[in-house]
Amino acid sequence: MADRFPRPRPEWLRWAVLGVAAGILVIFLGAQRQSIEVSYGASPSTAQRIDQEPPGSAGVPSVEEMSALIRAKPVVRLPGAVASWDEAAVRAAAGGAEVRILVAPPGLDKAEQDRVRDVEGATVRIIGTQVSGGLYRSTGSTAADWRSQFATGDVTTLLMGLVAELNDQPAPAETDRLARRDPSAAELRAVTADLRRTGVHVAAGATLTEVPAAAAAAAFPGRRALYVALPQQPAGKPVPRYGPALAASFPDTPIVVMYGSWIEYDGPDAAGFAELATATYYGRFGDLLSRSAYPQRAVLATYLDRAADVRYSGLFDRPLPYRPLDPVRVALPALPWLFTACVVAFLLLSARSVRRPAPSAPSLGTPARLAGLTGLAVEMSALTSRASDPALTRGITKLLAARDALAGNLPDPHARELLDDAEAELDEAAQHLPFDGYRPGDYLRRRPA
Template sequence: MTARRSRRYEALRWVLLGIAVVVLVIFLGAQQQHGADVSYGRSPAESVTAPKGPAPQAADPTVPSVEEMTALVDASPVVRLPGSIAGWDEQQVREVAGDFPVRILVAPPWLDEDEQRRVRDVENATITVIGTEVSGDIYRAVPDDLPSWRAHFATADVTGSLVALIAGMREVPTPADHDVLRWREPSGPELAAVAADLRTKGLHAAAGASLTAVPGKAAKTAFPDGALYVALPPQPFGEPLPRFGPALTGLFPDTPIIVMYGNWIEYHGPAADFAEVAGASFYGHFADRISQYDYSQDHVLAVYLNRVTDIRYAGLFDRPLPYRPVDPLRVALPALPWLFAGCVAMFLALSVRSLRRSNGTGIRRGNGAPARLAGLTALAVEMSLLTDARSNPALTRGIVKLQAARAALDEELPEHHVLSLLKEAADELDDSARTSGLISYRPELYLQGRLS
């Protein structure tokens, strides 16, 4: 190996160390947490939330005193106070209750805090139902999926909550949920009346519905191209619901349609992928409040439309995500630890090589030009003491070739030239050894153990 090549390896060693340091600095700097740019998802929705306290449209109903309600519950296993709305499948409740004594007190949904407290203070009531909120002892049962919420808010069906609560109180497994809500196709006159209002006003509010008008700003941000709205009152428990959504979609294709059954909201129309997420998000957040208080459809619809706006502006569905140019650093970041490790490994390997060369082990164990020159020189020195007149000429020619090879090595001539001179020197020394009868001093045999 030439001196120039050694210097190149030395320079490469320090270059690799520098690269490793730079890579380490870049990698550590990239670990800093930067604030997320959320300007794209900044929704124009109004900050409409469920208010505290009773629903705005609540009158001032009263419930009997605790003593009076206690007497009523003693007299009957199910007591319904005036204005109560909850219903349930009595057969399912009886089956899960078995011989467990269950007494249910059902109250209306618009009670204030004092009235709710009085209802819950009735100690002989195993279960209290306020609106559609079901509780008993230390337990409270709430729906947690779309079918349960639909039955809960469309028909005030609390069967699932009662079954789950009684099973919990009995410490037995909760029976599997059954979606008992039934549907029917709307009749011709029903569909015609709804369609006529939608064509003229964009809104059909059936008798008994509490929706007075579509919330303008919330509707505009949720559906910029417009939508049609159908508001129906809470449907009678146990009766099939008219399935207006698919029928209206056929009459008004490519138009968003919102259908309300009480406080249950359904979306039908184009780009409906968001509807399930919007429903789960909305009812998962507000179901408890709506269960306790009889909010008007105006307020519920406004909050729902704002939730739709938030979800659609998040870029998850019909809004395309903005273009973001490729960040080379982020793309290369996973490879930086490997690049760092490779540079460090190469640096260590070259450092070990440099250390070995400085200790002289490179010449003793190598098989390059310097090592071969050293070996042949040692052979020539030993042979000079053993040759005679017949073998001296070949030895002399070999020594001349060795001197030429050393000069070429010092002048950093190409390695193949140095090796060529060494081969010629070895041939001359081999000829001298054979002439003198010194077989063990033939170069290939002499150097075999020294250069391996």
């Protein structure tokens, strides 16, 4: 009797790959709802505010008095005014049109500012270094504009742009009007001596009284920065650039130099940090600083807060925060491909289990085929079940009829037709058995000739 064959691996393997595919799908969908977010802590900046303008000591005359002054002269400078400009360049930008300019000091309260704006006959009004005229206000947008405005009080670029707009003239070309020079040996010695002794140099005329310690610690954690405070520099003269020279004398040390309300940074990460800190600080507070009279300590404290915020953004000398390993996130890009592979494997394995025509039996003579199918029927009868009984019974009946046809010498085609019917019935019965290998085509192929 032929051996009994267990089900081959593909039968259980296809269900295994289907289970894996289902598991992958559940994991993938679940990962869409969860994530690990790691960010930097809040900046420890001290949140210095300069939104409220400090009360100034300067004042302005009445609207009528200022209107009379501006009618009498094309340029009126009120006591305490700090703005200056290149008159020839401004006249050229105006295209020959008459320009009357009223210059007021910084630090005016709101009522005083309103009086300046109400003056009749003034083409341009300047409060501190804030330039306005008509419906327009001219503001700096580059580091060169802010440097000239806050380091020296030079508003030439702002005035040129405004008067050109008011008189429908072409916009003047943008130029850096601030000339720079290296500090002399004597200047550098005086500054470095103070820095080595106290870490701070305050020149005559500067208003810095102390460095805000909390803001400085937040801006430059773990490092002792050096500070130089200078008054607003004379317009039209080269301004000494202390930063690079001091950075060479104090390597790997943050250097902060103030020229009036203009602040420059040199030292570690200066190439990217200085430009970013300048843009964020003066882009936000430039208009407020231009019309106000803040002491240098307030200006420096707010700048250091902005520097701390920039550093806490993770752009400079700060390691990325620890991010715990998430295996699901790491494997997530591969999960759709694994799911697809499992589905394809399941379909391929399932295709082998789909009912298909019985394999063709080898070419046997009618008596040999009758003997083979009879032996198969005998073996299957020992394994029969309720599901396979009807087909097996019909198959045996056909085999008995085929045997009688051969014994009675009936035509061979009639016997073969009966055997074909018997083989079909046995094939149907074999599909209900708990073992493979009993389909007629497989059985007759294994049977010895």
